[in-house]
Amino acid sequence: MIAKDLHKSFGDFKAVNGVSFSINKGEIFGLLGPNGAGKTTTIRMLSTVLAPDSGQIIIGGHSMKSEAEAIRSIIGVCPQDLALYEDLSAIDNMIFFGRMAGLNSQDARTQAMANLKLMGLEERAKGKVAKFSGGMKRRINLAIALMGNPQLLFLDEPTVGIDPQSRNNIYENILGLQKKGMTVLYTTHYMEEADRICQRVAIMDGGKIIAMDTPYQLKSQLGSPDKVTLEDVFLKLTGRSLRD
Amino acid sequence: MKRALLITLNEIRLFIQDKGDLAFGILLPIVTFALMYGAFGGQTLFTATARVVDEDKGAYSTILINQLDQVQGISIENLTLQEANSKLERSDLTLVLYIPAGFSDTLASGGKAELTFMQRGNGGQDGQILASIIRGVAERMNQQFQVAYQVSNQVTNNLGNNVVSQGRIKAVVAEMLNEENKQPTVAVTEEVTGGSPDFVNQYVPGIVTMYVLFSLTLSARAIVEERKRGTLERLLTTRLSPGELFFGKFLASIGRGFLQTVILMSLAYAVFQVFTPLSFLASIFVILIFAAAASAVGMIIASVARTEDAATWIGVVFTMLMTMLGGTFFAVTKGSVLEIIGRFSLNTYANDAIRTVINSGGSLSGTGRAFIVMGGVIVVGLVVSRLIFRAVPGGK
Numbered sequence: 001m002i003a004k005d006l007h008k009s010f011g012d013f014k015a016v017n018g019v020s021f022s023i024n025k026g027e028i029f030g031l032l033g034p035n036g037a038g039k040t041t042t043i044r045m046l047s048t049v050l051a052p053d054s055g056q057i058i059i060g061g062h063s064m065k066s067e068a069e070a071i072r073s074i075i076g077v078c079p080q081d082l083a084l085y086e087d088l089s090a091i092d093n094m095i096f097f098g099r100m101a102g103l104n105s106q107d108a109r110t111q112a113m114a115n116l117k118l119m120g121l122e123e124r125a126k127g128k129v130a131k132f133s134g135g136m137k138r139r140i141n142l143a144i145a146l147m148g149n150p151q152l153l154f155l156d157e158p159t160v161g162i163d164p165q166s167r168n169n170i171y172e173n174i175l176g177l178q179k180k181g182m183t184v185l186y187t188t189h190y191m192e193e194a195d196r197i198c199q200r201v202a203i204m205d206g207g208k209i210i211a212m213d214t215p216y217q218l219k220s221q222l223g224s225p226d227k228v229t230l231e232d233v234f235l236k237l238t239g240r241s242l243r244d
Numbered sequence: 245m246k247r248a249l250l251i252t253l254n255e256i257r258l259f260i261q262d263k264g265d266l267a268f269g270i271l272l273p274i275v276t277f278a279l280m281y282g283a284f285g286g287q288t289l290f291t292a293t294a295r296v297v298d299e300d301k302g303a304y305s306t307i308l309i310n311q312l313d314q315v316q317g318i319s320i321e322n323l324t325l326q327e328a329n330s331k332l333e334r335s336d337l338t339l340v341l342y343i344p345a346g347f348s349d350t351l352a353s354g355g356k357a358e359l360t361f362m363q364r365g366n367g368g369q370d371g372q373i374l375a376s377i378i379r380g381v382a383e384r385m386n387q388q389f390q391v392a393y394q395v396s397n398q399v400t401n402n403l404g405n406n407v408v409s410q411g412r413i414k415a416v417v418a419e420m421l422n423e424e425n426k427q428p429t430v431a432v433t434e435e436v437t438g439g440s441p442d443f444v445n446q447y448v449p450g451i452v453t454m455y456v457l458f459s460l461t462l463s464a465r466a467i468v469e470e471r472k473r474g475t476l477e478r479l480l481t482t483r484l485s486p487g488e489l490f491f492g493k494f495l496a497s498i499g500r501g502f503l504q505t506v507i508l509m510s511l512a513y514a515v516f517q518v519f520t521p522l523s524f525l526a527s528i529f530v531i532l533i534f535a536a537a538a539s540a541v542g543m544i545i546a547s548v549a550r551t552e553d554a555a556t557w558i559g560v561v562f563t564m565l566m567t568m569l570g571g572t573f574f575a576v577t578k579g580s581v582l583e584i585i586g587r588f589s590l591n592t593y594a595n596d597a598i599r600t601v602i603n604s605g606g607s608l609s610g611t612g613r614a615f616i617v618m619g620g621v622i623v624v625g626l627v628v629s630r631l632i633f634r635a636v637p638g639g640k
Binding site: 072084 | 247250254257258261262473474475477478479480481482483484485
């Protein structure tokens with residue numbers, strides 16, 4: 001995935017201001033930043049929901065400008081907020097989004113069951129999502145993003161507000177997907193999380209990328225990587241003032 | 245197209261899963277029907293209280309009052325002249341029957357007696373109906389006196405005085421007139437078919453089309469609800485195109501509005517007997533096209549509304565405007581300003597089409613203009629809504 005000099009404004013507000021980065025195949029890439037840094041707008045542009053004012057996006061060899069549909073066929077998105085039909089069962093949610101991702105009815109059902117099993121939810125397949133716990137909903141949210149076997153997965157804070165067990169389950173699954181060759185763009189506010197699973201991270205602030213490297217190299221800039229945390233680096237680069 | 249249908253099926257599934265929504269969707273047409281039936285169904289009996297000032301208090305004034313009291317739906321309230329004047333002054337009453345002193349004596353002596361209607365203005369609609377009923381009763385009494393008088397004269401002329409007593413003559417005449425009343429020579433019977441023609445022509449099309457317009461509000465909320473749920477953005481990152489999303493929502497909205505209206509119309513068909521089988525089918529076809537036009541307008545609202553409240557209020561205001569301008573609750577005079585403004589209401593065309601279909605027994609001829617307008621709204625609505633839709637407010 002290549003993003004080159006992306007710009008996006010809403011009125012006078014420049015949400016994204018010249019963002020460029022690339023993600024290698026099979027890499028887990030972290031996009032970090034305080035609230036309002038431009039992470040979600042960047043993901044919305046990369047996932048074809050928003051058109052950039054200028055700049056270029058190429059995913060899997062397809063240009064966003066001319067081949068948005070081809071891009072949508074190889075990406076999966078797990079949004080920050082839960083995006084589920086709570087009145088439907090887990091399996092019905094999965095099958096529906098699987099069909100939207102281009103699967104036929106049989107394949108959608110097979111993949112839905114496999115992904116539910118991956119998330120430890122196969123026994124609750126027919127349960128109404130509304131009755132699920134927060135952690136279960138988060139796992140369903142991620143499982144839906146996997147429907148259609150995407151090559152590039154966008155995970156926008158997939159572990160917000162859940163217990164350590166569910167969070168650990170999600171980490172393990174993401175690492176498992178990476179081993180199968182999936183590329184992941186991951187945003188989070190949990191720095192130890194990014195340090196643990198991301199090969200490289202970019203730190204955004206004010207709509208720009210202010211640092212981009214491996215967690216180890218970023219920590220090395222402040223001191224010994226064993227003593228410095230990624231959060232120290234983050235606070236050093238973005239400051240300690242409140243953003244919202 | 246396949247994905248648009250999947251969106252439609254998903255909407256229907258969500259509708260069925262939401263028990264409250266489902267119950268509301270099915271119960272609403274039944275409740276609406278019950279209200280319609282209560283308001284307009286079958287025959288209506290005129291009921292009124294006849295206020296009477298009886299200054300005569302004689303035999304014939306008593307007979308007159310008793311006969312009035314026997315008329316179905318009429319009850320009697322006796323007033324003094326002072327009370328009647330006072331109530332008329334205050335507009336508590338609009339019409340009072342005044343029976344003057346000497347009324348019975350005048351009749352008994354073969355003279356011409358008079359009754360007076362004391363009324364305010366023209367007596368009002370009820371007063372005029374009541375006056376008509378009183379005139380009918382008085383006319384019947386008058387006929388009885390005329391017949392009794394003529395029979396008495398004939399008997400006296402042919403047989404001479406005192407051969408048959410006047411009392412005997414009156415009793416026989418009264419008995420014969422009673423028989424005649426029970427089994428009149430020319431009898432009039434009533435065969436009731438459905439509700440009143442005013443209801444069929446004026447209100448049925450208006451209420452049905454107003455009902456279809458409720459689906460406009462539902463479709464107006466379709467996109468906002470998807471956005472609020474967070475599923476809109478997720479859907480737009482799949483292979484589903486915005487056009488397919490809109491068309492799927494559009495079809496679901498038509499289906500829901502159409503289904504509810506068919507329930508309402510079927511009840512109207514079964515109970516009011518408003519339709520013939522052919523006019524029922526033709527009306528359903530009109531409703532289907534109108535539901536599509538309403539849903540297309542709803543999709544425009546869905547494209548611009550940012551919140552559920554905004555979508556609902558725009559939908560409700562639009563529905564009420566279209567309903568009022570379409571002449572749902574009152575007849576619109578041809579050539580009036582309201583008729584000219586009403587041409588901007590979708591309901592006007594749908595109402596006209598349904599009235600034409602009902603009055604012609606099911607023929608669609610004469611409905612061409614209505615179908616052209618509704619078809620145009622469908623096309624324009626879908627195109628405009630797609631053009632102004634933004635997945636993210638302020639985005640492209």
